[in-house]
Amino acid sequence: xxxxxxxxxxxxxxxxxxxxxxxxxxxxxxxxxxxxxxxxxxxxxxxxxxxxxxxxxxxxxxxxxxxxxxxxxxxxxxxxxxxxxxxxxxxxxxxxxxxxxxxxxxxxxxxxxxxxxxxxxxxxxxxxxxxxxxxxxxxxxxxxxxxxxxxxxxxxxxxxxxxxxxxxxxxxxxxxxxxxxxxxxxxxxxxxxxxxxxxxxxxxxxxxxxxxxxxxxxxxxxxxxxxxxxxxxxxxxxxxxxxxxxxxxxxxxxxxxxxxxxxxxxxxxxxxxxxxxxxxxxxxxxxxxxxxxxxxxxxxxxxxxxxxxxxxxxxxxxxxxxxxxxxxxxxxxxxxxxxxxxxxxxxxxxxxxxxxxxxxxxxxxxxxxxxxxxxxxxxxxxxxxxxxxxxxxxxxxxxxxxxxxxxxxxxxxxxxxxxxxxxxxxxxxxxxxxxxxxxxxxxxxxxxxx
Numbered sequence: 419x420x421x422x423x424x425x426x427x428x429x430x431x432x433x434x435x436x437x438x439x440x441x442x443x444x445x446x447x448x449x450x451x452x453x454x455x456x457x458x459x460x461x462x463x464x465x466x467x468x469x470x471x472x473x474x475x476x477x478x479x480x481x482x483x484x485x486x487x488x489x490x491x492x493x494x495x496x497x498x499x500x501x502x503x504x505x506x507x508x509x510x511x512x513x514x515x516x517x518x519x520x521x522x523x524x525x526x527x528x529x530x531x532x533x534x535x536x537x538x539x540x541x542x543x544x545x546x547x548x549x550x551x552x553x554x555x556x557x558x559x560x561x562x563x564x565x566x567x568x569x570x571x572x573x574x575x576x577x578x579x580x581x582x583x584x585x586x587x588x589x590x591x592x593x594x595x596x597x598x599x600x601x602x603x604x605x606x607x608x609x610x611x612x613x614x615x616x617x618x619x620x621x622x623x624x625x626x627x628x629x630x631x632x633x634x635x636x637x638x639x640x641x642x643x644x645x646x647x648x649x650x651x652x653x654x655x656x657x658x659x660x661x662x663x664x665x666x667x668x669x670x671x672x673x674x675x676x677x678x679x680x681x682x683x684x685x686x687x688x689x690x691x692x693x694x695x696x697x698x699x700x701x702x703x704x705x706x707x708x709x710x711x712x713x714x715x716x717x718x719x720x721x722x723x724x725x726x727x728x729x730x731x732x733x734x735x736x737x738x739x740x741x742x743x744x745x746x747x748x749x750x751x752x753x754x755x756x757x758x759x760x761x762x763x764x765x766x767x768x769x770x771x772x773x774x775x776x777x778x779x780x781x782x783x784x785x786x787x788x789x790x791x792x793x794x795x796x797x798x799x800x801x802x803x804x805x806x807x808x809x810x811x812x813x814x815x816x817x818x819x820x821x822x823x824x825x826x827x828x829x830x831x832x833x834x835x836x837x838x839x840x841x842x843x844x845x846x847x848x849x850x851x852x853x854x855x856x857x858x859x860x861x862x863x864x865x866x867x868x
Contacts, residue, residue, distance in 0.1 A: 427714060428464070428475035432802055432827045433858045435465040435478060439499065442853035445485070445492035449848030451838065452821065453490045454812050457866035458550060459823050459836060460484045461804070462529040462538055463859020465499065474647040474716035479505045480526030480538055483825070483856050484552050485836055488867075492836075492850040500525040500538045500546050501554035511542060512588075512642070520544045520567060521557040527570035528861040532581050533602035536865065539570040541586065541619065550865075563604040566594045570861065571620040571685070576765045582628065582664075584610075586618045588637050588648075593618065595628060595662070608669045610662065617649045622688035622698050623664070623768045629698055629740075630660035630672070631682050635708075647716060651709065653679065661696055661742055675740055675747040681708040683733070686760035686774045687767060696740040699752070699774060699787070701760055707731035732756025735776060735785060753792065757783060759805035759861070763817050773818050775806045775841070782806045782824060784844055795844040797837055800829045802858065808841055809864045818842050823864060825856050 427433060464478025472478050480500040486493040502525050503509040509522035523543030530537055537545035537558065545568050547555035559565075566585025573582045579600030586593050592615045597606040610630065615637035622629040634655040642648035657679045662672040686699040703711065710731030735753040740746075757776035774785045781796045782803050797803055803824045810820040822839040826849075834856040835849045 426472075426475075426716065428472070428478075428716065429466075431831045432829050432855070433475070434831060435857055436481075436497065436854060437468045439497055440854060441494065441496045443494045445495055445853065446851040447490075447492055447848055448835075448851065449838075449846065451487060451490045451492065451848045451850070452811075455809065455821070455838075456488045457864060458484055458486050459807070459862060459864050460529045460536070460548075460552070461825055461856075461859055461862030462500075462526060463857060464524065464526045465857060465859075467499070467505075472716075473645065476526075476647065476715070478524065478526060480524050480540065480546075481859075482529050482538060482548065482552055483859075485850060485852075487850075495850075495852055496552055497854075497856075498552040498554075500548070502546055502557070518543075520559070526860070528863075530572065530863050531865045532572075532574065532598070533600065534868075535602070539568060539572075541569050542567045544568065560598065560602070560604040563607070564596065565607075566591070566596070568596070569619070569621065573621075573623045573767055574764065575623070576767055576769070577625075582623050584618070584621060586615065588615050588639075588642075592616070593630070597666075606666055608666075610660075610672060611670070614655065616655070619683050620685045620700075622685045622700075624688050624690045624696055625768055626664055626690065627696055628662045628664055629688050629696060630662065631685075631700075632660060632674070633657050633681050634679055635681055651705070651712075659698070659738060659740060659747060661740055673742055673745075675745075677738065677747060677749060679705050681705075684758065684760055686735075686776075687762045687771045689768060689770045691739075691770070693741075694743065696742065698738045698740065699760070699771075700736055700738075701733035701758055701776065702736035703731060703733045707733065733758055735760070735774070752787070752790075753783075753785065755783070761806055761808055763808050763810060763820070765810060766817060771817065773841075775808065775822060777803050777806060777824070782822065782839065782844065784818075784841070793844050795839055795846070797826045801826050802829050803837065804859060805861055806839070807862055807864055809866075816842070821847060823862075825852075825859070825862070827856055827858060831855055 465481035466478040520543040525538040525546045528539040536548045544557040581598040591609045593610040636652040688698040806822040806824040827834040
């Protein structure tokens, strides 16, 4: 879909790419940054190089925007493209012989710390290691053991320190589960049997299980040949959730549960309740909503997108409760507002959680899943918040004691700030004035000093 300027929406306004890399120091702070916030906030997103045209928002080269905070000051801001082989030399993920070069990726979706390293992620290929100053070290395949892509949404177990992730494929094997030990060694890989290649963007883990979302956005080789995003909706594929034991001695044991057709880009969290049921919270697109949003961000040829995306599609906070012993799954809406980018206190990953945070077009929402209530913070007229990353307080006793960090950008594309909220009540703590507009992007992380 195009904007009123005739350019694609992801090339205009607050989504438009920036043309270069800059550095700035001693940034202006409005309010008071907590002194204990000592570290870096990095956020990734697609940013085509000047003059490049992309057919989908998801296709631009990865650019990471970073801020260094210390002693109540914002010491620096800088932005850098991730220098993948695709960015520096035009290497292609899929070669003429249909072979895959897993290093030839955009690395544009997420940026995470793990085992004293920093990785830029995109789901179709290898992670790229970055320096704390946003230099590119290079692709990582964990000593040659990783042979699939790596999801942009790995889950770190807060109890063991392990990093759990998966890779999906255009061709068999369609789905592979992986586990990194806390010291960064790839210690487990196992194929998971699914009917075909789908865009599986996210997954969930609990204390004892992995939860799969096998949904009807399928790979289409004909679309790949046309040079567009090679995934389309297929009603015939069906939709289901899978529950797989994490115990490596039970590899291959997956119980599947049919659900109504839908799509999920992002999981909030999952846990096992007292009855042994698996509870999964996510933001869910109904089929009609997914068709609209997929068209808007470039999933259809322009002529079709204009009609299909006349109204923006929305995801809504949703819960599935899966009873493995009874063979049943119950779905229920948790909120009727359109939201995306669910986050939580990562110390609760895979465990019971009370709070989730999401964003709408103009607000950040805190959802209290115990009471069903919510609180909202709106940055201001015409200001659009990005994903709100939870940062725990050093002496936190409660799940919501800490801060939320979100890059907020003016809808007209005039400027941006890093907004810091008190996560307990969504009150404004501080805002760091950024030296340039930061385009709407995807996911980020707080990387505390050791």
